[in-house]
Amino acid sequence: MTDQAVDVNSPDRIAEPPFLGRRRELAELRADLERAGLNTISGRKEPRARVLLVAGRPGSGRTALAEEITRRLRDGCPGGVVRVALTEPGGDPVPGERSARAVLAALGVQAPPGEAEDALTQRVRETLAERRALLLLDDALDAEQVDPLVPGTPDCLVVAVSRGPLTGIPDVRPCTVGGLDSAAAVELLGRYAGAVRITVDPQAAESLAEECGGQPAALLLAGGWLAARPTASVADLARRLRDLGPEPDVPVGDRPLARAFRLAYDALPSSVAYTLRLLTLAPAGLADAHTASALAGCSVPSAAAHLRDLAGLGMLRPAPGAGPGQVPAGRREDSADGRYVLPGCLVPLLRARTELQDRPGELRLARARMLERTVRLLRSCRAVTEPDGSPARKQLAALPRAMRFPSAAAAASWLRLNRPALLAAARVAAQDGELDTLARRLVAALVRALAAYEGTEAAAPDLYGLHHLVLDVARRRGLHRERAAALLNIGDLDARTGRTEDALARYRAALDAGRAAQDHYATGRAMESVGGAYQDLKDWHRAADWYGRALAQRLSRGERPDEARLYGRLGTVHAYAGAYDDALREWRAAVACHRRLDDSPGVARALSEVARVLEFAGRPHDSLRTCEEALEWAVLAGDERLRAALHLRLADTLERMGDPAAATLHRGRANRLLGPDEAQD
Incomplete structure (x- = not known):
């Protein structure tokens, strides 16, 4: 899952087949929505939006149920529907600041860069108070993630997805999601395996659905296994699952998915299995042919074929906006047919396999290859905006065809679709600790690409976070020049949004870093910026003092324009x-x-x-x-x-x-x- 906010009415969303089963759960959610709240019973008006909670373990179809109830209720929400995931693919919570920004971005509201989390969540509530919207919060870990985003108006509605109850949010009753009923489970198997095999042996199909615990994720893996083996029978697959044993180290509720995954994974060719394991390193859980190619060290066409095979087996799902015609670079036969999402329920299972089969050094090398490919794609994205004959265009012509963009419009589309993954890649590179040089190059390339296509004003919120990543790396490595540059950039953004005191602190720290690096440009720029901050604060005496210091340095170096x-x-x-x-x-x-x-x-x-x-x-x-x-x-x-x-x-x-x-x-x-x-x- 990603922290990207998406309007579920958007044409970019993938057309999905009709929803199966869950009549009891849908009726329960409808009844909960129509149920009078505690405030209504006591005669008081509801002070905030109602929260419908869908609770279940990953792989149970909890998100699909939340999407379905959202689809049925969205006509009553003219303000639109916004979807935000609150958990990273690896299981870490998405910071509240990023979640709030994702909601605001989906609502078309530009929040100032560097604004505090409390101010952002307050802005979310104020924005939603003016429109009748539906907010789908997926994969929440606790009430602390959900509560700040709940609109303070009864005209809005929140649908939350979690593993269990959200203790701390009043008047919320969880709708617990278990397995699909037998008929729906069998029909879901038939969508992958083919209706004929299900029809000729309905009893075996029911037995297989029971072995899968009625869990949609396990059923998809079983159906994919059958689809890849047209001669295998449904009864044979059910028997194979029974023969795998009970998986004693796995919680009882997770065993059906663990066994289905084990059977499907063990049947993969080694190269495809290797690619699948490494997809756990894909930023934001999003993968295309370039990402898979760099991770696995194979060609782009081979990676594209692996992704298609894995999607056919139910191990990957199409990402929003994926599909033919949105290929990032190169010709279609040289690239992916689209972008894919690694289901969050499979990530822990794949990481367990990775710990057993892959060495840490090999994983770091794979991540480095992926980040290096990302840097080259970002440079290609930026170079296509340069005029013909420029040095950047000449460097672009030297790249492989699969990494070249046919036009600036294609590059802009790629940047828009992959923006969450690109920002996640920058965070991963900066947090790794062993890839700091690569992290700095990646952030620099991403900053230039965002500025080229969106302008520094529109991209300022993302640029603020990227400059902080550079600052973290510079501090860790003792790179005083880079630390000064990052502090100056952050200070400029603070000053632009009215946080002058914060900007002043950044500029003073940049001055210290510039002096440590003996960087005359950084020190002069920092002194002038300190003077500008004091000028904004109307402290004319201090402003003149700092401008005088900056002028003295410029005079000593003969820098006439300055x-x-x-x-x-x-x-x-x-x-x-x-x-x-x-x-x-x-x-x-x-x-x-x-x-x-x-x-x-x-x-x-x-x-x-x-x-x-x-x-x-x-x-x-x-x-x-x-x-x-x-x-x-x-x-x-x-x-x-x-x-x-x-x-x-x-x-x-x-x-x-x-x-x-x-x-x-x-x-x-x-x-x-x-x-x-x-x-x-």
Whole structure:
């Protein structure tokens, strides 16, 4: 399962066959929904959404039942249906921050990067309070994962899936899911094995369904085994399952699935079994031909064939959005036919096999191959947006055909579909501890791809988490330069979202890291950013102090463009503080820097700021002359918008000096430069 949020009404969802059985459970859930809550009985209005709980062990069909009741109830929820998995494929809980972001993303709400978990869950509840939506929370481990996401309005509905009761959420009655009834179990077998074999020996089919405990996951494996062996009988399979023994080390309720898996797995060719075991390393449990190829060390076509075989055997399921026409790269015959999900109920069984059959070093090598392939695909995804003849395009042409994207649209589709898996891959690489160089390359490639296709603003929430991953790796490895860069990036995102105090702490830490690395760029950038944070906090004295420190470093290194910018920033904060003489001195120094750089637009802008400060200082005549000089430089630079702005400033100054006729003349010139639409704005 992944932490991706999906609208179940989306056309990207896979068309599934009609739902089987579960009449009792569906009726129980309907009755629970219609049952009056404790607040209603006491005469009070329900303060929050009702929670329907589907409880059962993995492989029991609990998620399918939740999807079915959701499908039947969604017409009464015009606000849409959102599905979020609360557990990672390996069994770890999904952090609340990611779950809340997934819900918001599905609802089309952009949350600020770096926002705290409590604020995000509050945003979820506020958003859902304005719409009548249905929230499907799959694979919840405890009530602490579910409760913060429950909307505070009775107009919404929550369907939760868990292994057992969610103690702590009031007025929730679990609908316990066991095995399918005999008729539904036999029909499910027939979908895979073929109706003829079931019809000719119905008693054996019932016996087989009983051996599988009526569990859908076990029945799918049994049906896949039969589908792969057209000459085998249903009775023969039932006998084989009985002969496997009771699996004493496995809990009683999990034994049918464990035995069905053992029989199906032992019948796999060694290469296919090896691929299946390694799919437990696939990020977010999502696998395509490239992932399987890199993990198993085989060709892409061979990996695609293995995935198709495993899907036919019931060991993989199509992922949302998979299918022909959405191949990530290369031609269809060279790539996967789609993307697949490894069922969560099989992950513990496969990991037990992995511990017995695969060496840790081999697993690390497989993970490294997969991450390296991901880096190359991300670079290919980014390179396809570059112009023809660029270095990136030349590198793209050197890649194998299966790793090249035919167009930017195909690359964008691949990035969108695989985004949860790509982010999970970055987290896995950073947490491994032995693949830090690869982790840094992967994060860098993912950051560039997201920025290229979505822009830094839209991708900011994901970029915030990625920069934190780089920071973790840099701290672990003592990489001061990388730590400074990550802290600066995180600080910029904090500052952009109004968390100025947090940004200030990041910038100060980045300054320490830059000094430790003896990185002049990082230290200068950090000092300037500290000054900017103090400016945002309206602490003009400290802002000027830090800008002065940054300027001193730039002056010592002869970095003229940075000098000009910092003179301007100093002039700005001095003007805000009312120190107009100091402001004039700094802005005139900026003018001199721009002149030395032969930067006519820069000279014009700096002179316009000098004119502004002169006006604030009560020297309108000097301001007027300086503004006219700035206008001459703007004409020289050919900057019509700047010329128009200066004409408007001249008009305002002339009006205050009592010359409305001249002011009208300058406004007319500004209007002609801007055009009628912009002038009206």
